[in-house]
Amino acid sequence: MITILDQLPENILDVDATELYKFVDNHTLVHLAGQIKRPLFISILQHGDEATGWDAIKILIKQNINKLPRSLYILFGNVQAAKENLRQLEHQPDFNRCWPGIHKQHNDVAMKMSQITEFMANQNPFASVDIHNNTGRNPHYAGINSLKSEFINLASLFSDTIIHFTSPDGIQSGAFAKFCPSVTIECGMSGTADGIEQTLTFLENLIHQSTLESVPGFVEHRQVLNIFSTVKVKPDISIAIAGKETSPVNFVINNDLDYHNFHLLEVGTVFGQLDDESTEMPFIVTDQIGHDITDHYFEKRGKNICTKQKVVPAMITQSIRAIRLDCLCYLMHPAIQY
Numbered sequence: 001m002i003t004i005l006d007q008l009p010e011n012i013l014d015v016d017a018t019e020l021y022k023f024v025d026n027h028t029l030v031h032l033a034g035q036i037k038r039p040l041f042i043s044i045l046q047h048g049d050e051a052t053g054w055d056a057i058k059i060l061i062k063q064n065i066n067k068l069p070r071s072l073y074i075l076f077g078n079v080q081a082a083k084e085n086l087r088q089l090e091h092q093p094d095f096n097r098c099w100p101g102i103h104k105q106h107n108d109v110a111m112k113m114s115q116i117t118e119f120m121a122n123q124n125p126f127a128s129v130d131i132h133n134n135t136g137r138n139p140h141y142a143g144i145n146s147l148k149s150e151f152i153n154l155a156s157l158f159s160d161t162i163i164h165f166t167s168p169d170g171i172q173s174g175a176f177a178k179f180c181p182s183v184t185i186e187c188g189m190s191g192t193a194d195g196i197e198q199t200l201t202f203l204e205n206l207i208h209q210s211t212l213e214s215v216p217g218f219v220e221h222r223q224v225l226n227i228f229s230t231v232k233v234k235p236d237i238s239i240a241i242a243g244k245e246t247s248p249v250n251f252v253i254n255n256d257l258d259y260h261n262f263h264l265l266e267v268g269t270v271f272g273q274l275d276d277e278s279t280e281m282p283f284i285v286t287d288q289i290g291h292d293i294t295d296h297y298f299e300k301r302g303k304n305i306c307t308k309q310k311v312v313p314a315m316i317t318q319s320i321r322a323i324r325l326d327c328l329c330y331l332m333h334p335a336i337q338y
């Protein structure tokens, strides 16, 4: 069964994400009643080291205490991992791959996510917001799984940089997209002041917003980029970031590669160097349905691994742990204006 509280535990607003485990369990839902009954759903800390959601919610609630304009449901994700400041604990799956999707999953986390989804579908939410951070340098952007106008309007309240994606499977915003406008927001690196500020402004805006059929803003600024593939490093290839090698590895990834995020890269842009010309291609690039399209996008030039097409990368990370757990980056097609 899922735990649903009708108020926040006392003094919880005074603690950082690392202390939340003392107040709530993983997957706790908190309902806070507001003037407009139809709730806004907010998901935080699905990844335990991404604290911006909690940092922004604390301020939002303090500023609106006892006079919330709209009811909220807040879902606390992985507070156990947050205690250790980790994305997830060793024995845990990635929470944001366990939501109801195309592939049925049977682990305990997936069962919870499925119950939460069913419960929330019955609450008829106004919108759903899932708050994340990146480990690399990225602009703050919003991700949507549908190009319906309410989704684009919701995303544009957060940022003019919007990406559309349909994989990976099992993400929260994908599951909720079936019954309400849903967005994943990526608020830069965890804990940075500008990310918290932008998230707070967005949530403030949303709890006052009466409709998503039209929203204020400049339509001509809205550009939606389309994610079409994922770049992973093969598990048997040893890797390091240039300048941070502690022992010889197969593939050294360029330092500051994350500066390329959201920029159109020319053909021949170097991502890193192999230890030897005979070492195999270190990447596997897959499209949205899992086909291997590596040869179309990357090639070896001597020891260098270079792009073969013009592409826009997103979410390039310089964290070896994140590369191993998730991926090196995503590739996107240039923007379409909406």
Ligand SMILES: [Zn+2]
Binding pocket: 046, 047, 050, 132, 133
């Ligand atoms: Zn995340």
